[in-house]
Amino acid sequence: MYAILQVLKLRLQLILKDRMFLLLLLLFPFVFVFILNATQSFQKQPIIPVAVADEDRSDYSKLVIDRFATKEGIRVLRVGRDEAYRLTENYKVEAAFVIKEGFKDAIMNEDTDKTVEMLKNPGSLSYGILGEMLGSEVMRLSANTGAANKTEQLYQLYGLTPPTSGSLWERVWNYADSQWEPKPLMTIDYKEMSGNDVQAVNRVTNVSNAALTGIGMLLVFVLLFVTLHSRWLLEERDNGTLKRIMSAPGILWRFYVGNIAALGLLSLFLISVCAVLARVLFGASLVFHPLQYVLLGAYTYAVIGLGMFFSAIFKTSRQLETGAPLLALLTGFVGGCFWPFLPLTGLSETLALCTPQGWTLAGMKLLISNDYESMDVLRIVLILAGFGTVLFAYSFYRIRRQAVS
Template sequence: MYAILQVLKLRLRLMLQDRVFLLLLLAFPFVFVFILNATQSFEKQSVIPVAVADEDGSDYSRLIVDRFADKEGIRVLRVSRDEAYKLTESFKVEAAFVIKAGLKDAILEEDTDDTVEMLKNPGSLSYGILGEMLGSEVMRLSANAGAANSAEQIYRLYGLTSPASGSLWEKVWKYTDSQWEPKPLMTIDYKEMAGGGVQTVNRLTSVSNAALTGIGMLLVFILMFVTLHSRWLLEERDNGTLKRMMSVPGMLWKFYAGNIAALGLLSLFLVGVCAVLARLLFGASLVFHPLQYALLGAYIFAVIGLGMLFSAVFKTGRQLETGAPLLALLTGFIGGCFWPFLPLTGPVRTFSLCTPQGWTLAGMKPLVAGDYQFLDIFQIMLVLLGFGTVLFLYSFYHIRRQAIS
């Protein structure tokens, strides 16, 4: 262990003595955060556009739409079904709802299944909350009708006399509906992660695409940084250091592990600096969840293994310097780093999961949206750790064989 720490300290000292490298290392987080804020604002939208198509046209459906439109934080566009589809496909609304014909009859019969169709654009992160908001208005009317139906059944069952004035059904319906005012029977507390912990927010806001875009850009940069700085392996091989280490039992793997640890520490340092700058300069949480840091740590482990593989396969430092950026950009495109807010399906998703970026983003999206299962994230981390371990073992075997020959 002592030998590994000594190699780690030596490699860090050599890297930090390079003034150009040190300048770029410190400048990148500032440039990264400023460009990200300029192109993809960290500010959340004040209102969320939503389209609603009312095909029922009844007083019930109109009441649902009116109440939905009164919700704070959303702007409702009343359109036809075709317009709802077009607005959703063109990313002009977060989601769209089509209220199907027969909604009122379904509510009166207390069978509201398959009465509202929801559409969402591929980049929507708040469609779940929007669905709950509209669904609560449907359930409100359904509860009113259910209470009124039950009251009439009880009166008939026990032979009770109905009120002298007005309809029993309407009286019960209005009384039940009044119980939702001034405060609904059920409310949703919206919370968000901030620098001081979890905070309650008073209005519905959509998740900024800057978070996902920033993470995607960060993944590409980390891979480029790691692969370019894996050239130490080629340098030590060319000057005969690896061959000389074979004369000391166990020294080669300690040297190998120490250099890997140095790359890992510098990569984690970059992630931390970017997150801190986003918080200090713009009050934004680029990386806010502990599982995000764990996932990024697993990703860094995987890409260092990839960098070691490149260094073992490429014959010269020039080949590595030319090929590494191209491979980083290629795997970034395949993994979805340049459009991380869009869902990947079919063959595209399969190809993306052939890259560590694709797996990392598959875990980041639910974490950013706040809709995740710990087991799913843990499995993704295991995949990344397994990917890196296999590459480390193969590249070390390849390096050792080269040193012997």
């Protein structure tokens, strides 16, 4: 262990003596967070646009839309079905709802199934909450109608005399509806992470696609950073250090692990500085969930393994410096880092999951949308850890053979 720590210390000293590297290491986090702020990644979208098409055109469908439109944080566009489809496909709205013909009759019969059709654009992360908001208004009408129908049935069953003034059905309906005011019978308590604190919020906010893109950019940069600074392996091989180390049994693997640990610490330092600057300068949490740190740690481990693999198969430092940026960009494209807000299906999804970026972004999407089970994230972490471990084992095997030869 002491030998590993000594190698770690030595490698950090050598790297940090490179003034250009040190400048880039400190400059990039500032450039990164300012670019994200310029694209409004850290700004909440005050209004979520939603399209609603009313094909029933009844007083019930109009009431649902009117009440839905008063919800805080959304802007309702009343359009036809075709326009709703067009707005959704062109990313002009987060989601669209079509209230089908026969909606009122279905409510009167207490049958709400398949009365509202929901559309969402591929990048929407708010459609679930929007569906709950509209659905609550539909259920409100259905509950009121059910109460009125049940009361009439009971009066008829027991032969009770209905009130002389006004319709019994309408009086019960209005009374049931009044129970939703001033507060509904069921509410959703929205909270958000702010640093290490959980704060209540009183509005629905849109998850910025630019924020996801920022995470994708960060993943690409970390891979690029790691692969470029994995050239130490080629340098030590070319100057004969690896061969000399082989003369002392058990030292090579300590030397290998110590250098990897140094690279891992620098990568995590880079990610941490980006997160701290985003918080200090813009009051935003780039990494707001504890499991995101676990994912980023596993991703760093995996890409360091990838960097060691590249160093083991490339013959010269020049080849590595030329090939590393291309490979980082290629795997970034395949993994979906440049359009992480779009869903991947079929062949594109299969190819993305062949890269550590694809798995990491899949986990990030689950955490950001708050639609996950802990086992889902753990499975991704284990896959990334397994990916890195296999590459570490292979690269060490190659290094040992090269040192012997």
